Amino acid sequence: MARDGYVVPVDQQQGVVTAKKKARSSRSWMLLDATGQSTVLDVDKYAIMHRVQIHARDLRILDPLLSYPSTILGREKAIVLNLEHIKAIITSDEVLLRDPWDEHVIPVVKELQRRLPSENAVRLDHSEGRENPGGHNDEAGEEDESPFEFRALEVALEAICSFLAARTTELETAAYPALDELTSKISSRNLDKVRKLKSSMTRLTARVQKVRDELEQLLDDDDDMADLYLSRKLAGASPVSVSGAANWFAASPTLGSKISRASRASIITVRGDENDVEELEMLLEAYFMQIDSTLNKLTALREYIDDTEDYINIQLDNHRNQLIQLELFLSSGTVSLSIFSLVTAIFGMNIPYTWNEHHGYMFKWVVIVPGIFTSVLFILVMSYSRYKGLVGS
Structure with missing residues (x-):
């Protein structure tokens, strides 16, 4: 007697397996350019590696299935950013965000769309279609503003520092009343509640400490900070390298204008400014102080918990x-x-x-x-x- 059902052909089985592998290897990315326009990309890791010119080990840091600590890496033409839920690749004219539909990443996308477009970029778009007698003033304004990669990096740092500060505030709001209740009445329920809060505090402290250590490591090394100046490296590249970069970033609508302005400014930026990292240092120091303040709050909470434990031990x-x-x-x-x-x-x-x-x-x-x-x-x-x-x- 024949069994109920049917036999799937070998070719169909291979097609199903291939589709599953492709779906598994493909990841959702959101591309934001210098004008704030967003595009959702569903590509595999090889396309991303080819687009931004990074190695597989750098892209592996952004894999959500692997628990890598918070990291900021400067590469030749990109910044690899892994800060908690913010996993991004920043180039000189675009940002690639992983898992853009995550509830914690959506506010970051909106903030990038709001802050990435600059006034000079808008004026440049208007001036590309006509002769601009005041072009020198536009270039002067371009020199005064922060590079694209720094604006994107600032949004990511601000988002992660605000996120950790909010989690710390929530923990403080729940922890201090629970500790005061425990000192007034020692019970199994109160002890279990404080134990859970202490575990959450330990995990949050480790996360905040890692972000702080990463910023401190960048601030201590000028070479690492210099690697994050993507616009400067692009401006100081040779014409052959610039043409190669144009091939790599062919998807960007404003890259040609950026390269031309970078070529005109290369004489100024290359000479004597290669080791000038003051702008990035001020940016990192601001958020280092913010994350250090969050860590100090967690340290004060830990000390309060230790004092409560000492008081409880005295009572016992x-x-x-x-x-x-x-x-x-x-x-x-x-x-x-x-x-x-x-x-x-x-x-x-x-x-x-x-x-x-x-x-x-x-x-x-x-x-x-x-x-x-x-x-x-x-x-x-x-x-x-x-x-x-x-x-x-």
């Missing part, structure tokens, strides 16, 4: 001392009762003794003498305990 030690004191009282009472029981057992045995003839002495022997002995023993035990500091006063 006090309760433990009270239990020890109660245990000593009970132990002393047990010893006293044992002595009374021993004397009563001795005098209660059915053995003829001479002192049994006069029962008037039984009260003296059974009650007065053992009572005095056990009272003295109880006082000695408590005095010794207080002398050794086992119980409070």
